[in-house]
Amino acid sequence: MATTTKTDNAMSVLENELGTAIVASGIGAAVLGILVVLNDAYAAVNGMLVWVKPVGALSGKTGISVIAFLASWAILHFTMRGRSVKLDTMLIVGGILLAVGILLTFPPVFEVFVDMLKGGE
């Protein structure tokens, strides 16, 4: 019985940590995608994202997305620890965020949103 419980605990920790990691990577990707759109839509945002001048706004976009990934991972990892969360639920959430991020880096997609935002001005 004790062995089974130990194995179950180990599996639970694996699924918990895998799930939180997937959501964190999705957050990082989604933040990047959103920043790609906002950077092209608003000159003020572009100005704020130039962290390293020779690199331009790409430095801020990727810098913020990496910070978002690491920060959300740390927060999720420690706050979700010991909680019973379904891996598949986290996979769906993380998967949707990843899809949003990847799609918003695709020029034919992000240009539509940029035009929408600019058209609303």
Added chain:
Amino acid sequence: MQITSREFWTLTHGMFFGAMYLLAFGGGFAGLYSLRPQFITAEGISERLMRLRWGTVVMAALVWLTVIVGTYVVYPWYRAAPPETVDKATQSEQLREYPRYWLLAGESTAAWHTFGMEFKEHVAWIAPLLATIVAFVVVRHGDELTKNEHARRIVIGLFILSFALAGIAGLLGALITKAAPVV
């Protein structure tokens, strides 16, 4: 047979760090796929796990190095603006030193930047996020992955996605460099 320092760093970014990451994928995939008790003995799993742990960590390091060198070393040369005296609307020999502007100056080449580089420079950065979480899970939970097929399939899926995104970025990078090399 000489290469400039810019060509050296472009090669380091694409043909060394990037290519090594893509080449290592096959071994990593085979290792993760075969991590099943029914395929190999307990000793075999133990031996394979050690290689997988090292392998996934090295792969994550490689893809981080690829995007960092690409963004902070090569990309500034690609996007540098020519002086006012150079006509930005004509694909002259002078403008060739400024790849981004050279590509944009031609109707048949502009899409290499507006689509190719605009996509590659962003999507590439998602690959290291995924490679990092794969390495994390393999290092911390390699033993449990052998017993949890569902979790292992998810890890394999993340690994494949990371490879696919890096592959797209690598392919676009190779084609853009062919059209407008950083010299």
